[in-house]
Amino acid sequence: MESRCENCIVRQFNSLRAMTKDELKKVSDSKVYKKIKKGDPLFEEGEKLDGVFCVRDGVSKLSKLSTNGKDQVVKLATKGSVIGQRSVIAEEHTNLSAVAVNDMEVCFVPKENILSTLQRNPDFAIEVLRHMAHDLKEADDVIVNMSQKTVKQRVAEAFLYLKQNFGEDNKGFLRLTLSREDIANVVGTATESCIRIISEFKKKGYLDTSGKKIKIADERGLKDLAQGF
Amino acid sequence: MESRCENCIVRQFNSLRAMTKDELKKVSDSKVYKKIKKGDPLFEEGEKLDGVFCVRDGVSKLSKLSTNGKDQVVKLATKGSVIGQRSVIAEEHTNLSAVAVNDMEVCFVPKENILSTLQRNPDFAIEVLRHMAHDLKEADDVIVNMSQKTVKQRVAEAFLYLKQNFGEDNKGFLRLTLSREDIANVVGTATESCIRIISEFKKKGYLDTSGKKIKIADERGLKDLAQGF
């Protein structure tokens, strides 16, 4: 199910939309389409990347191993995201690992494409800058949440985030299903604490579950809780 | 003590070094030199910035107010740093407040200078990108530290950071003196907890104090502690 970047819809969501037709053609010619199975890595922390990944489908968790041996999920990248930009631009090894949370389809774009377009097309450079600026703002917000909110508040926020960014299916269940462990690693807490809080949220009517699927039952309540009421 | 950007040394440390002579001349003609007193703000969270600040001397804390009313310091900007880039580039209101930690000298550079140079000079755009990429990596590291390390470990890291980034005077005291409250806001903890930990570090011989001045007495010990040994 491969196709030309020029016609790719996900491009609309990322900085590649600022490329000219010519530039896109080159990207299209050199890109490599890949399928990645749930649980498999796109790359590991510390690797040298020769390009970026444009996510066509599926979700990847970007995480970093802490010195205490726990994995902290820093970001979830979904359809339209470009992964690996930071390390390609800084010409550094990656500071994060990327693992597929569910089956993914991605296009690998060699870094030469990116770097030469940055040199020649200021609109593209500015578009990339805007995206990076946005990521930086989000990272700042995460820092504040991590340090100033309780675990309970952060779990509540995590579910609101999942609804906002990945939506719900027709039954109202969150489209993206994460394991309790993954949620704990997003929130930065022990898996048991996370499970406990989810149980509590069920009892209090904030959440509903059916197997692994989770549904937000009281969004207002969760929001209030996340704000500290 | 004003002067021409072309001759300014601090420019070497930031993205302005990628500007051409002509571009620098324009910046120099339109920049405004300002002195900011300890404790005074450069700008407040939510403001619209009409330009960036190039720090010539002194230190500014960049912080964000949490919903619980506490201020979280996200970054400390020192000589050579450019403050406000993110929000000028994203054309958004600032997500952080900037307050002078000690007396500062800064040059305010109107955003038109920055934005037009970004459009015309790819080297400058790439240089800015590199800096932003670096900031983003640091932010990721902070996220991991905040969520996976104990308060004690984070306090230890904070002092190592202060030594690394601001150095020591000839007596071995940290050059940058922060109040206990500021340190607590960097580390993301209660002021009392921070004070308690500093006292403990003194007792254990990791730190030495003389009035408000703090000296790192056992760097190896602090490092081990920060790593979790």
Next chain:
DNA sequence: CACAAAACATGACAATTATCATGTTCTAAC
């Protein structure tokens, strides 16, 4: 120099969260 305000310090206690132990349920492979 005096004195008020801010910063620093410490104790007592409560709340939050992690850890360890153990049991149950789900799931994928045979």
Next chain:
DNA sequence: GTTAGAACATGATAATTGTCATGTTTTGTG
């Protein structure tokens, strides 16, 4: 369908951290 292993769940307990109260020291200002 069995069955082993993973994921989920919960209790008990300990460790960490925050909060409130109170006292001391430092600092800046008239």
